[in-house]
Amino acid sequence: MLKFKNKNFNYALFGNPINHSKSPQIHDFFSKQTGILHIYEAINVPLDKFSLLVSKFFKNNIQGANITSPFKKEAYFFSDKLTKRAQIAQSVNTFKKIHNKCILGDNTDGIGLLSDLNRLKFIEKNFSLLILGAGGAVKGILLSILLLGCSVYILNRTTLNAKKLVDQFKCYGNIKIFEEHDLKNKCFNLVINAVSRNIQYNSKTYIPLHLFSSKTFFYDMNYSFENTSFINWCLKMGFKYVSDGIGMLVFQAAHSFLQWHGVFPKTDYIIDMFNKK
Numbered sequence: 001m002l003k004f005k006n007k008n009f010n011y012a013l014f015g016n017p018i019n020h021s022k023s024p025q026i027h028d029f030f031s032k033q034t035g036i037l038h039i040y041e042a043i044n045v046p047l048d049k050f051s052l053l054v055s056k057f058f059k060n061n062i063q064g065a066n067i068t069s070p071f072k073k074e075a076y077f078f079s080d081k082l083t084k085r086a087q088i089a090q091s092v093n094t095f096k097k098i099h100n101k102c103i104l105g106d107n108t109d110g111i112g113l114l115s116d117l118n119r120l121k122f123i124e125k126n127f128s129l130l131i132l133g134a135g136g137a138v139k140g141i142l143l144s145i146l147l148l149g150c151s152v153y154i155l156n157r158t159t160l161n162a163k164k165l166v167d168q169f170k171c172y173g174n175i176k177i178f179e180e181h182d183l184k185n186k187c188f189n190l191v192i193n194a195v196s197r198n199i200q201y202n203s204k205t206y207i208p209l210h211l212f213s214s215k216t217f218f219y220d221m222n223y224s225f226e227n228t229s230f231i232n233w234c235l236k237m238g239f240k241y242v243s244d245g246i247g248m249l250v251f252q253a254a255h256s257f258l259q260w261h262g263v264f265p266k267t268d269y270i271i272d273m274f275n276k277k
């Protein structure tokens with residue numbers, strides 16, 4: 001039996017698990033800051049009940065939603081219409097009810113990441129990027145990065161999953177599987193960690209250290225109140241330019257808010273607040 005904090009919510013987050021999520025706090029902040037009343041509730045969806053529950057919610061008062069792991073692919077198939085970026089990513093993290101009957105699927109992960117990398121001054125056109133991981137989140141970010149003109153190498157535990165991503169995105173830019181023997185004199189400008197949050201980085205983890213310099217930027221899409229394992233690893237190796245993914249989380253939420261309400265909320269204050277914590 002599902003229990004809700006507030007029965008009158010009209011925006012939701014669907015995921016499993018969702019107890020770690022900061023999205024309700026972020027959206028509450030955006031709502032207060034802009035004066036746009038929206039009540040946002042996180043809903044833990046049983047793994048086999050996504051379509052059933054979401055259909056039920058949209059028949060009621062729900063106007064929009066965010067979708068998080070592991071439902072972004074299902075959300076893509078559930079959408080009646082898709083934005084171009086969601087269609088290309090084949091992954092949806094934002095629903096919007098349109099004409100009071102049909103569901104538009106969007107993906108704001110890519111623009112959210114890019115907004116944060118720009119804020120941090122971690123990215124420039126033509127940068128060379130190493131992405132660690134090839135899951136749903138990487139699908140969401142690749143288009144924005146490739147359209148900027150950056151070249152991307154994917155290093156993933158399961159090479160087949162990385163190959164599928166390369167095939168899906170190669171028509172949008174320069175993207176390859178990471179193969180060390182091809183990259184003798186390479187120096188990456190930016191490394192993005194997009195593997196699952198519980199993975200521990202330590203001396204046994206394979207990372208091609210010789211392909212980084214003291215100027216390389218390191219961005220962990222994961223976040224937590226303490227340093228993530230990846231950030232700790234970077235600091236231990238002496239790299240100075242590091243960030244976790246809290247800014248991306250705030251920006252992807254801000255772009256969803258824009259999609260729902262036509263207003264882009266201020267993001268600096270809430271990013272600073274999370275960083276101070």
Ligand SMILES: NC(=O)c1ccc[n+]([C@@H]2O[C@H](COP(=O)([O-])OP(=O)(O)OC[C@H]3O[C@@H](n4cnc5c(N)ncnc54)[C@H](OP(=O)(O)O)[C@@H]3O)[C@@H](O)[C@H]2O)c1
Nearest residue numbers: 133134135136137157158161194195196197221245248249
């Ligand atoms: N900051 C933000 O706004 C934001 C937005 C989206 C996602 N994220 C975070 O990004 C992370 C990835 O999300 P996702 O949706 O892409 O997850 P996902 O689809 O489950 O993909 C997980 C990735 O981690 C790899 N992996 C899992 N276990 C591993 C292990 N033991 N050793 C090495 N690699 C392993 C997987 O490799 P295989 O292909 O080999 O399974 C895959 O590449 C999550 O922690 C999520 O919270 C953050």
